[in-house]
Amino acid sequence: MNKWMLFLVVLITSAAHAQQPNRAPGSKATAKPVLHGKDWVAITGKPLAATAGAKIFQEGGNAVDAACAMLAATATMWDVLSWGGETQALIYHPKLKKVIAINALGYAPTGATVEFFKSQGMDYPPAFGPLAATTPGTPGGLMTMLAEYGTMSLAEVLAPAMDLAKGYPIEEQTANSIEGSKDKIKEWPYSKKIFLPHLGEEREAPKAGEIFVQEDLFQTLSKLVATEKAALEAGKRRAEAIYAANERFYQGDIAKEIVRATREQGGLFTEADLANWSVKIEEPLAVNYKGIDVYKLQEWTQGPALLQALNILENFDLKSMGYNSAQYTHTVYQAMSMAFADRDFYYSDPAFEPVSPMEGLLSKAYAKERAMQINPNQNDPHIKAGDPYPFQGGTNPFLEILNAEPAQLAQHISREPLTGPTDPYLLEFQSGTTSIQAADKDGWVVSITPSGGWIPAVIAGNTGVGLSQRMQSFVLDKNLNPYNLVEAGKRPRVTLTPSLALKDGKPFLSFAVQGGDSQDQNLLQLFLNVVEFGMNVQEATEAANFNSLQMQSSFGDHAIKPGSLILREDTSPWVRDELEKMGYSMSFWKKTSGPINAIWFDWQHGTLWGGSSDYGDDYGIAW
Numbered sequence: 001m002n003k004w005m006l007f008l009v010v011l012i013t014s015a016a017h018a019q020q021p022n023r024a025p026g027s028k029a030t031a032k033p034v035l036h037g038k039d040w041v042a043i044t045g046k047p048l049a050a051t052a053g054a055k056i057f058q059e060g061g062n063a064v065d066a067a068c069a070m071l072a073a074t075a076t077m078w079d080v081l082s083w084g085g086e087t088q089a090l091i092y093h094p095k096l097k098k099v100i101a102i103n104a105l106g107y108a109p110t111g112a113t114v115e116f117f118k119s120q121g122m123d124y125p126p127a128f129g130p131l132a133a134t135t136p137g138t139p140g141g142l143m144t145m146l147a148e149y150g151t152m153s154l155a156e157v158l159a160p161a162m163d164l165a166k167g168y169p170i171e172e173q174t175a176n177s178i179e180g181s182k183d184k185i186k187e188w189p190y191s192k193k194i195f196l197p198h199l200g201e202e203r204e205a206p207k208a209g210e211i212f213v214q215e216d217l218f219q220t221l222s223k224l225v226a227t228e229k230a231a232l233e234a235g236k237r238r239a240e241a242i243y244a245a246n247e248r249f250y251q252g253d254i255a256k257e258i259v260r261a262t263r264e265q266g267g268l269f270t271e272a273d274l275a276n277w278s279v280k281i282e283e284p285l286a287v288n289y290k291g292i293d294v295y296k297l298q299e300w301t302q303g304p305a306l307l308q309a310l311n312i313l314e315n316f317d318l319k320s321m322g323y324n325s326a327q328y329t330h331t332v333y334q335a336m337s338m339a340f341a342d343r344d345f346y347y348s349d350p351a352f353e354p355v356s357p358m359e360g361l362l363s364k365a366y367a368k369e370r371a372m373q374i375n376p377n378q379n380d381p382h383i384k385a386g387d388p389y390p391f392q393g394g395t396n397p398f399l400e401i402l403n404a405e406p407a408q409l410a411q412h413i414s415r416e417p418l419t420g421p422t423d424p425y426l427l428e429f430q431s432g433t434t435s436i437q438a439a440d441k442d443g444w445v446v447s448i449t450p451s452g453g454w455i456p457a458v459i460a461g462n463t464g465v466g467l468s469q470r471m472q473s474f475v476l477d478k479n480l481n482p483y484n485l486v487e488a489g490k491r492p493r494v495t496l497t498p499s500l501a502l503k504d505g506k507p508f509l510s511f512a513v514q515g516g517d518s519q520d521q522n523l524l525q526l527f528l529n530v531v532e533f534g535m536n537v538q539e540a541t542e543a544a545n546f547n548s549l550q551m552q553s554s555f556g557d558h559a560i561k562p563g564s565l566i567l568r569e570d571t572s573p574w575v576r577d578e579l580e581k582m583g584y585s586m587s588f589w590k591k592t593s594g595p596i597n598a599i600w601f602d603w604q605h606g607t608l609w610g611g612s613s614d615y616g617d618d619y620g621i622a623w
Contacts, residue, residue: 034538035610037622039441042066043597043612045080045434045514047619048168049073052160053438054621056152063444064091064150065157068142070436071450072161075138076217078174078455079434079617080514082466083217084258085452086134087141088297090284090500091149092507094443099295099500100149103280104141105491106134106452106468107349109268112488114476125471125486127556128184130267130458133467134492135277136249136258138450139224143246144279147239149444153232154242155225162225165218165464172208173617174455179205181456188265190216190459191466217464220254227252251275254463261461276489284500287311287362292508292531295500299347299356302554303497306520308339310527311367312374319532324544324571326578327376332528333548333565333584334374336521337383340551345385345402348483349491354397356483360388379583381562383550398482413560418587433496433519435512435618437597439608445599447498447510449519470494473554480552495554499523507601509537514616515594517554518547522593530600537600537611544568545593561585568592591615 035041040063042053052073053066061069067089075083089102117125126132146157178185178195182204185191194214196204206212224245231241248254255274262269284295285303289310296303312335321328346356360366366388374380389396396402436448457466473494474486484493497519501509509530513522522545529540545568549561565579569588579586595616600609612620 030538030542031614032538032542032612034536035612035620035622037608037610038606039623040066041437041439041599041608041610041620041622042070043437043599043610043618043620044070045074045595045616045618046077046171047617048164049077049079050619050621054623055160056157057440057623059152059156061152061156062150062442063438063440063446064145065152066440067436067438067446067448068146068150068157069160070438071138071142071448072158073164074434074436074450075453076161076164076214077168078466080454081138081434081451082453082457083138083220084133084136084457084460084465084467085450085454086137086468086470086494086496087448087450088301088494088496088498089141089145089446089448090295090297090498091145092443092445092500092502092510093149097505099284099286099502101282101284101297102141102145103282103297103300103491104137104144105300105494106137106470107277107489107491108134108471108474108486109273110270110488111268112471112486114485117476117486122476124476124558125474127472128456128469129187130262130265130467132469132471133262133267133269133458134452134470135269135273136465136468137279137452139249140246140277140279141450143242144281147242148281153238154228154245158221158225162218162221165214165221167211167213169209170206170212171617175206175208175210177455179203184456188458190261190461191457194459194464195455214464216462220463220465223254224249250277257463258460258465261463262458262467264461265458267458267467285358285362289314290531291503293502294527295502296497298350299358300349300491300493301497302340302343302347302493302495302517302520303499304347304358304362305336305339305343306497306499306524307362308342308367309335309520309524311362311364312338312371313528315368315371318528323529323533324546324575326575326582329546329565329567329575329579330376330379330582331374332525333546333550334380334383335371336524336548337380337550338370338373338386340548341383341385342388343493344552345481346388346483347493348481349493352487352490354483357388357392357394360391360394363388363391366391377582379563381550381583401479401482404479413562418564418566433514433516433594435498435514435595435597437510437512437599437610437620439507439510439599439601443507445500445507445510447500447512449496449498449512449514451496472556475558480558493554495519497523499527501527506603509598509600511596511598513594513596517551518594521545521547522596526596526598537598537609541596541598541611541613544570547592566592
């Protein structure tokens with residue numbers, strides 16, 4: 001072959017690669033294929049729930065309708081959430097050409113104070129039971145999204161979930177979770193009635209494949225649909241009829257039963273708590289990373305930590321370091337540790353004073369200062385929150401606490417080695433949540449990370465509604481976070497964190513993951529996999545992640561493990577050696593993230609690319 005023929009072959013090969021959008025040349029085949037869709041993509045945490053979304057799309061619904069159907073289905077199937085949990089969403093509105101944030105997180109009930117929980121001998125609100133519950137958020141979140149941005153009726157969107165409530169073949173994962181939690185479940189009479197149909201037998205939970213029936217929940221959903229129907233027959237418009245159903249849940253007979261049963265079991269809910277709660281439609285927070293606008297929910301979630309990390313990492317040439325090299329891993333780890341230290345100290349419900357200093361925390365100048373503090377050769381196990389106030393023209397009101405922070409955190413440092421993926425600390429750190437991703441050909445995009453009310457959950461009387469466990473994300477010690485102290489009517493700072501990114505004003509990437517405090521670590525790396533290393537969306541969801549535990553857990557005893565790094569077991573020996581020299585304590589496991597779900601938008605061909613990692617029950621369907 002002469003040099004001109006060789007040049008022609010190289011040119012043709014390069015052109016072929018250029019025509020494969022969002023793909024790394026030479027990348028390996030994935031365990032699951034990319035989902036290619038022209039009209040729509042629906043992805044969530046359970047195959048049956050993804051089918052619910054697909055059914056709604058096939059019946060003519062938009063991405064919001066489909067996302068609401070998947071939300072209802074996953075809540076009914078106990079996919080690490082129930083109907084009494086919370087819903088967080090980002091929606092791209094193609095007509096307005098903007099991202100809209102949905103805050104459907106419940107708040108602390110009347111009587112929930114620092115003094116109350118301390119009087120109970122607690123260092124934090126409990127992880128389980130009626131005192132762990134914030135007010136239900138998911139029903140309101142679903143009905144608000146549907147009323148404001150959907151096209152279908154509540155009856156149409158709830159139909160798949162109602163079929164599931166009448167009885168569906170339960171999956172092994174959920175069935176075994178019930179069996180493993182049955183001692184706790186037996187503490188609550190309404191939970192025992194639903195979850196343990198074989199009470200007194202050796203196995204008291206349902207078996208995998210057994211038809212699991214939730215008649216009480218079916219009746220509750222039927223009441224909502226009946227209320228909508230009556231409102232429509234009375235001449236109400238579609239949205240008004242949906243809000244009539246919402247009113248019945250939060251102010252009518254359903255609310256009364258939730259309150260009665262919660263208080264009967266030792267909770268604090270009042271009827272006013274449910275009646276006064278409402279969904280907030282908010283402006284999201286965003287930063288620009290190399291021409292891509294990345295959107296997260298406000299600081300009542302941990303989402304802005306991803307934005308802070310991107311701002312810090314923009315000061316480094318990550319691509320030249322090499323994918324998951326020791327230097328790359330170290331740099332990203334340090335940036336995440338800084339961002340999460342700020343999360344732990346500053347983030348909270350912005351509706352309450354003091355208000356988190358988000359202008360300073362998200363400023364590029366603050367990020368540059370933080371980037372300069374990174375030692376390129378050594379992990380810093382003493383990273384603490386920075387002071388963003390000078391970057392928004394203010395003075396830090398908690399400087400004395402901030403400077404004393406290492407001493408205050410000492411009691412939360414855990415040096416116990418991890419025993420593996422089922423280590424109790426890690427199960428708390430990475431617990432909870434599912435994710436929902438939906439997009440359609442008309443430009444609607446929905447990213448949701450609903451959660452709360454996971455097994456073992458307290459069932460609220462005869463409603464079939466499992467209550468949230470989100471109160472545990474508050475703190476009772478102002479030295480840990482003076483912004484996130486528990487207070488009636490206040491929302492706790494949660495780990496739940498959907499993501500959307502736009503490029504050139506159009507949707508670029510929609511992504512979310514389950515996994516507690518590890519969520520924004522996994523999502524940060526997914527984003528960098530696509531943007532810096534050219535992976536397609538399925539490659540990016542399956543790619544090796546690493547996880548830092550150098551931050552306060554949002555669950556249990558809120559422990560922190562400085563210098564602790566979880567890597568995939570196929571990490572090369574030389575990377576391990578370099579990281580060990582940098583001061584890291586490493587664990588190596590087969591899987592290093594929760595199931596990641598994402599949609600990438602191929603504007604060149606006008607198609608949708610769906611990705612769902614090869615871990616867990618998460619599943620997607622496209623057309």
